[in-house]
Amino acid sequence: MTSVSPVPPVPDAAEAPMTRRYVAVVVVEVVVLLGLWLLQRAFS
Amino acid sequence: MHWIDWLIIIVYLAYIVYDGVRRSEATHEIEGYFLANRTLPWWAVGLSVMATQLSAITMVGTTGQGATDGLRFVQFYFGLPLAMIVLSVTVVPFFHRARVFTAYEYLERRFDAKTRAFTSLLFLLSRGMSCGVIISAPAVILSIMLGWSLPVAVLLIGAPAALYTMIGGVQAVTWTDVKQMVLIVLGLVAVLAALIAGLPGEVSLTGALDLAGATGRLQAFDFSFELTETYTFWSGLLGGFFLMLSYFGADQSQVQRYLTARSENEARSSLLMSAFWKIPLQALVLIIGVLVFVFYLFTPQPMLFNPVHEQRVRESDRAGDYRGIEREFAAALSDRRAAALAYLAADAAEADGTSEAERRFVAANANVADLRDRATDVVRAVTGDSTYRDVNYIFPTFVLGHLPVGLVGLLVAAIMAAAMSSISAELNSLSTATVIDFYRRHFRPAATDRHYLAVSKLATGFWGAFACLVAVYATSLGSLIEVVNRFGSFFYGSILGVFILAILTRRATGHGAFAGLLAGMVSVAAVATFRPDISFLWHNVVGAGVVVIVGLTVSAALRARS
Numbered sequence: 389m390t391s392v393s394p395v396p397p398v399p400d401a402a403e404a405p406m407t408r409r410y411v412a413v414v415v416v417e418v419v420v421l422l423g424l425w426l427l428q429r430a431f432s
Numbered sequence: 433m434h435w436i437d438w439l440i441i442i443v444y445l446a447y448i449v450y451d452g453v454r455r456s457e458a459t460h461e462i463e464g465y466f467l468a469n470r471t472l473p474w475w476a477v478g479l480s481v482m483a484t485q486l487s488a489i490t491m492v493g494t495t496g497q498g499a500t501d502g503l504r505f506v507q508f509y510f511g512l513p514l515a516m517i518v519l520s521v522t523v524v525p526f527f528h529r530a531r532v533f534t535a536y537e538y539l540e541r542r543f544d545a546k547t548r549a550f551t552s553l554l555f556l557l558s559r560g561m562s563c564g565v566i567i568s569a570p571a572v573i574l575s576i577m578l579g580w581s582l583p584v585a586v587l588l589i590g591a592p593a594a595l596y597t598m599i600g601g602v603q604a605v606t607w608t609d610v611k612q613m614v615l616i617v618l619g620l621v622a623v624l625a626a627l628i629a630g631l632p633g634e635v636s637l638t639g640a641l642d643l644a645g646a647t648g649r650l651q652a653f654d655f656s657f658e659l660t661e662t663y664t665f666w667s668g669l670l671g672g673f674f675l676m677l678s679y680f681g682a683d684q685s686q687v688q689r690y691l692t693a694r695s696e697n698e699a700r701s702s703l704l705m706s707a708f709w710k711i712p713l714q715a716l717v718l719i720i721g722v723l724v725f726v727f728y729l730f731t732p733q734p735m736l737f738n739p740v741h742e743q744r745v746r747e748s749d750r751a752g753d754y755r756g757i758e759r760e761f762a763a764a765l766s767d768r769r770a771a772a773l774a775y776l777a778a779d780a781a782e783a784d785g786t787s788e789a790e791r792r793f794v795a796a797n798a799n800v801a802d803l804r805d806r807a808t809d810v811v812r813a814v815t816g817d818s819t820y821r822d823v824n825y826i827f828p829t830f831v832l833g834h835l836p837v838g839l840v841g842l843l844v845a846a847i848m849a850a851a852m853s854s855i856s857a858e859l860n861s862l863s864t865a866t867v868i869d870f871y872r873r874h875f876r877p878a879a880t881d882r883h884y885l886a887v888s889k890l891a892t893g894f895w896g897a898f899a900c901l902v903a904v905y906a907t908s909l910g911s912l913i914e915v916v917n918r919f920g921s922f923f924y925g926s927i928l929g930v931f932i933l934a935i936l937t938r939r940a941t942g943h944g945a946f947a948g949l950l951a952g953m954v955s956v957a958a959v960a961t962f963r964p965d966i967s968f969l970w971h972n973v974v975g976a977g978v979v980v981i982v983g984l985t986v987s988a989a990l991r992a993r994s
Contacts, residue, residue, distance in 0.1 A: 404697065406520065406697060406700055406701075406704075409700075409701070409704055410517045410520070410521075410704075412708075413513050413516065413517055413704055413707045413708060414513070414514075414517075416513075416708055417510075417513045417514075417707075417711065420711050420712055420715075421510070421711075424503065424506065424652040424653070424715060425652070425653060427641075427650055427652070428503075428645075428650050428651055428652050428653060430641075430645075431641045431642055431644065431645025431646075431650045432645050432648075432650065432651065
């Protein structure tokens with residue numbers, strides 16, 4: 389019984405990290421949820 | 433329907449089949465047929481990911497849910513953006529660099545053949561049946577609303593999708609998904625505009641939202657931590673997070689979408705498109721439902737929205753009861769309309785009696801809902817169907833009865849597009865798993881590419897025919913489908929657990945992962961059986977958690993023994 393390393397082949401060096409895009413996703417989600425919450429507050 | 437609406441539907445069907453079939457020119461080998469030679473741009477893949485997730489059930493069911501229950505269902509998607517980030521960081525590079533055709537293929541490289549075969553088989557069983565349900569749900573509704581026979585409705589939706597997927601492969605799936613997604617969004621925006629334009633002169637959009645808000649339909653958040661409440665902020669954020677990880681990370685119908693992207697980052701970008709747009713899109717669908725509710729405050733609505741069931745009640749020995757409720761209902765509708773107008777007038781004048789007027793409107797609305805419940809009980813007694821609800825018929829009734837000529841055809845085409853875009857992706861992935869994980873792996877490992885291409889097309893056709901058959905018999909297979917759906921929910925989170933073991937740990941072994949998978953499925957089945965009140969959104973958390981714990985424990989124990 390062997391344990392195999394889960395590490396996949398070498399990454400493509402040309403691929404730039406997408407950290408900014410991930411931060412943008414979180415920011416947009418917070419803004420959308422805030423909008424829904426304000427809609428709920430304004431008309432309840 | 434007007435002939436112009438028919439023309440729009442016919443043009444849509446003809447164009448989408450032509451557009452799909454012509455993609456076969458670029459598909460001469462199996463990697464092209466299943467993965468478009470990994471050359472597709474992120475935006476096309478991203479739209480395909482969204483179109484695959486958005487089925488006709490979303491178009492008719494979620495709008496109905498918005499009309500009856502308001503915005504709370506949007507919480508279901510709160511975990512999606514975070515799941516997409518996690519998948520972009522973890523799963524996408526693994527699958528992309530491993531150059532696999534299926535997600536399960538990776539499990540053999542990491543663990544063993546039995547884990548791959550078992551997970552792939554579970555996928556085939558559940559997706560094969562669910563594909564039938566995806567055809568059946570809109571087919572049943574369209575057949576009832578438009579007077580088509582059920583087999584005709586099933587064939588109108590299922591056959592074109594099966595045909596272009598079979599001939600054009602993933603290229604056909606993706607590029608038709610792009611157009612279908614555009615059609616769906618166009619249809620939704622058009623119906624939103626029609627709803628706003630169709631408000632009575634004395635009702636502004638703010639007034640409409642006031643009325644919806646008074647009945648709690650703009651209540652999008654429920655912060656209670658109740659495991660038995662299906663849609664809460666926490667079940668959506670945590671349970672939804674695990675569900676979306678399973679769906680986008682371990683379900684071949686979605687994994688195959690982003691395997692077609694031309695680079696790792698393009699695959700990530702395609703997933704992030706859903707992360708940005710899914711919640712706003714679902715909110716739009718639900719708000720359309722909420723505005724349909726407001727629309728029916730000022731326009732007479734049927735007491736029940738499913739005309740076939742209503743007809744059965746009228747012909748039964750409970751017809752007298754039903755007519756009695758109907759008389760009360762007509763009076764209740766007129767009371768509710770007057771109360772709504774009085775509330776808006778008091779609100780506009782900021783008069784002292786605003787809260788009293790609001791209370792009266794809410795009570796009048798509750799009375800209408802109560803009468804609908806009583807009528808529903810009569811239908812249940814007459815038909816013997818204890819689960820009967822007519823929520824899915826509210827939006828089609830509005831579309832067919834109140835939208836102008838042209839828009840009706842556009843919306844019916846959009847509902848069909850939503851169904852076909854999901855079906856095509858599922859047929860394509862079912863064929864891939866059949867051929868790559870079973871046929872090529874176990875039966876004919878060394879055949880020519882041409883042979884595999886021919887078998888892949890046959891497999892797509894087989895799954896298309898199977899899905900149409902399930903769809904035609906879905907109403908009589910009701911309990912069987914429920915069993916399959918329940919069975920599916922037992923292993924969804926568990927398969928995610930296996931991928932977590934595969935990607936995030938070095939210590940897990942094949943036997944450990946397999947034992948974990950079985951333990952996870954049994955645990956979820958136990959929770960669902962002994963605590964049926966716990967929301968299904970938590971099943972995935974339980975499944976994934978048990979698989980990881982048992983998988984690591986068994987792996988460690990076996991390693992110590994050897």
